[in-house]
Amino acid sequence: MNYRIEELIPASALAEKVREMGAKIEKDYRDADEIILVGLLRGSTVFLADLAREIDLDAKIDFMVVSSYGNSMNSSREVKVKKDLEEDIKDKHVIIVEDIIDTGYTLEKVREYLLLREPASLKICTLLDKPERREVNVPVDYVGFSIPDVFVIGYGIDYAQRHRNLPYVGKVIME
Ligand SMILES: O=P(O)(O)OC[C@H]1O[C@H](OP(=O)(O)OP(=O)(O)O)[C@H](O)[C@@H]1O
């Protein structure tokens, strides 16, 4: 399939937004002993790496793998946990860090799954939000950019596992 990529959010705007988000999180959790940032692999890696360095608090980093999409642009509703956390999150302040929220199924499932472990608090932080695509309601506490219903890649986000290493967020245009 032929496609081209058009820049949607430049690297400089991403860096500025990530700084702002980090500052907000730092302020909100300044009285917490420790926070745990939970990244969902693989899309959140680039955002999480940058965000974590903008938060001057005692933070642990852990990861989960959940399956939802596959290689196509269609969402599938089955969400399975393929790799669980290593950390015990009971009584801890946890922030799920995501690259993008689309239908909401992934975060709904992960949120329910983690709440069963009784964290002290559980918030959700996403770089990108596509509100037009939402099918289930999930409380999102930190949002970088709301974007229209376009297929995006870059800054950790893939199209069939490609383009995650682009320094900007681009949109895929089918030709
Ligand atoms: O709101 P939803 O409709 O559930 O979609 C959002 C999810 O889809 C993408 O993950 P993907 O399964 O492509 O895995 P990846 O993180 O490895 O790219 C993205 O990273 C989110 O986790």
Ligand code: HPA
């Ligand atoms: O726009 C997107 N791009 C890549 N993966 C995704 N998963 C949900 N939305 C997207």
